[in-house]
Amino acid sequence: MNNVVEIDGEKAVIAFDPEIRMLRGEFVGLNGSADFYAENVHDLIAEGRKSLAVYLDMCREKRIEPRRTFSGRFNVRLSPDDHAAAVIAAAAAGKSLNEWIVGAIRDAAETDHPRPKA
Structure with a gap:
């Protein structure tokens, strides 16, 4: 993915903000x-390293878990x-709908997790 960068182990999405004519990064997860x-x-x-360090320090001070947890479930609405x-x-x-969707998401997200067995 050409608009995702890893900074100190965390992934951030990078975009250009035309209003201020600057690059913007936002950590996800x-x-x-x-x-x-x-x-x-x-x-x-x-700047990403600085921002992440400040965020992690704040989480430690407030005893907040810095990273989101994901259940592995989400609803998709489509036609x-x-x-x-x-x-x-x-x-x-030759796949279940779930297996097919997992494969499509992995392909689109360019992840390298093992594929579920058919």
């Missing part, structure tokens, strides 16, 4: 907000036609 800005990539990484198309594609691949 944290319980709170930790964003950062800079005019170039080198400075953005440095009946898209739902039917997904069921057909899963069946054609």
